Amino acid sequence: MSFTLFVDARLALARDSLAGLSTGDALGERSASSASVDLAEGALPPAPWRWTDDTEMACSVLAALVDGGDIDRDRLALAFAERRDPRRGYGDGATEILRLIHGGTPWPLAAASAFDGQGSCGNGAAMRVGPLGAYFADSTARAAAQARASAEVTHAHPEGIAGAVAVAVAAALAARSRLDGHRPAPERLLAGIAAALDSGTEVHRSVNRAAGLLGRPLARVVAALGNGSRVTAQDTVGFTLWVAATHLDDYPAAIRTCVRAGGDVDTTAAIAGSVVAAHTGVGTPGGVPEPWLAAREPLPPWAP
Incomplete structure (x- = not known):
């Protein structure tokens, strides 16, 4: 289906992704810090659930x-x-880059300074970009x-x-399939993501490996x-897209899977x-449960 979205529709999709x-x-952060968290309905941790730098930066991208x-x-x-709110759990690398930018260093120099000039391969750019992908549901190339x-x-x-790029394209394809009224097969979703990536990257190889692991036990995956234990894109993105492809119509199951996997939850x-x-979406069968969203602390007042 070829189409163009109006701004209000783009923003509605992006806000659902941001939710x-x-x-x-927020729930992953609570789960990672407490061995007693139970995600069964009616047995959730007490509110409010505090979000981290992931959410703060995602709000800036959407804004x-x-x-x-x-x-x-x-x-x-x-x-x-x-x-940047230092209470939100920013890593040392991100803190240093943002400190340089805040002090007047041009962002290309600040970003290139990380890891002795190699630049960061961390999962921070992936963690904040889903709403952007949903915003561009009508064009994976633009996403x-x-x-x-x-x-x-x-x-x-x-x-x-x-x-x-992988996460944004995944979110764009997920939102597009919502508008089309059907759920894509997991292998088709992962193939669409892989097609948008440079084949020379480990992220591309990880997405392809994820397709070969569909239906396999979580421990093997x-x-x-x-x-995410190494906090790199290479050990985070393929796994998260396997989770999303497997549970695309069941948000609670996707989050429970991430919690069970451990790591950078x-x-x-x-x-x-x-x-x-x-x-x-939110509050729909399989969507973000309203009680979970209500337990999450409010987004910053400047968020769209």
């Missing part, structure tokens, strides 16, 4: 789209730096291009950028793809949640 991202982030329609990298870099722009301000490494749940919620 899935932020709720997964940039609402303000300009496209990603302005200069403005986005400054927004990331000015809005990929805008995801790349949003990633480059902090991630100069090709793998970090590829992680963002984690052993092959990772669970707030980020894996944020990524998988952003893709699945782009397809399911």
Whole structure:
């Protein structure tokens, strides 16, 4: 189906993805910090669930789209730096990059300075980009291009950028299938994501491996793809997209799977949640449960 979305429709899809991202982030963070968390209905941890840097940066990405329609990298870099709340769990690498930007260092130099000039291949660009993908549900090419722009301000490494492109394209395809009224087969969804990636990246190889692991036990999937423990795009994105492809019509199941897998749970749940919620929406059968969303602390007042 070829179509063009009006701005209100774009924003509605992106907000649903953001709801899935932020709720997964907050519940994943709570789950990672407490061995007693039970995600069975009626046995959830007490509210409020605090979200992390994943959500704060995702809100800035969506705000940039609402303000300009496209990603302005200069403005986005400054927004990331000015809005950084150190209480939200930013990693040391991101903190240093944003400190440099806030101090006046141009973002290309700040991003390239990470890891002795290699740039960051972390999962940070992927964790914040799902709502952008949903916003561009009518064009995976545009979703990929805008995801790349949003990633480059902090991630100069090709793998970090590829992680963002993969998640954005996944969210775009998930939202598009919602508009089409059907759920794509998991292998078809993963093939569509892989087609948008540079075949020379480990992220591309990980997405292809994920397709070969459909239907396999979770422990085997984690052993092959990772669970974000290394906090890189390479050991995070393939796993989260396996989760999203497997549970595209069941948001609670997707989040429970991320929690059971362990690792960087707030980020894996944020990524998988952003893709699945782009397809399911909020408060629908299989969508983000209203009680979960109500338990998540409110988004910042400047969020779109």
